[in-house]
Amino acid sequence: MELSNKSEYALLALLELASRYSSGESLQIRQMAVLQDIPNRYLEQLLATLRRGGLIKSIRGAKGGYVLARDPRKITLLEIWSCIEGVEAVVPHVDKTPGTLENQLIHEIWQEARQAANAVLQKYTLQDLCERRGKKQQKQLMYYI
Template structure:
């Protein structure tokens, strides 16, 4: 499985948003500057994340984006699926109840694909946004709590 820039940049943008939106909405411009992602591309990603119910937009002066849910309730899987669609690296019709695979009854490779698919989904669903924010703080702030690096 290879993630596109949508998934990679979108995850970075949401970590940034989670870090900076606790007091006020965060602008696309500020995320763009910190993450070195074009504003135009971020707007597309935020639209997808908004449609998935992960972010909300606030209009007007001082507006921007905020998380639509608590960061402890947003998994990496939620973010990646909103941006990439299915995360399954192998599409196997034999795994579908109504699949049209003629070899489904005798094919044993479908068990390999199912385990790979399940493992990926389980892993991304277990990692929550708040954990990534905490890891980022450890890397950037050390024990001082003061920001010493660029995300």
């Protein structure tokens, strides 16, 4: 399992939306693009995918933009990753022809690794990312005399 640019950019955009969830403030594409250094066109495509996946909502009008569709405590990283990368990224591909014993062993180990990775991503939420970011920002603000 690898973190693609697509997934990383989606997580960065969602992190910005999550940090504004409690205030109800929406963010426009160009604001998110500047804050996280994501190309506008690419971000548009990602946000459309996230909207179709039910993770964000778009708001029309002068004060429009995007907001999270649900509380960041209820959005897991696995849900985000599977929305962006597709269901096949989460559900392992099962080869119908078993092949050799060695092939079977390799596929069993890879399936076990995928399940472990999915379990970790299921354990963390968007809120967890926000909290970790806040802690790291606090540490960076500290200085010593």
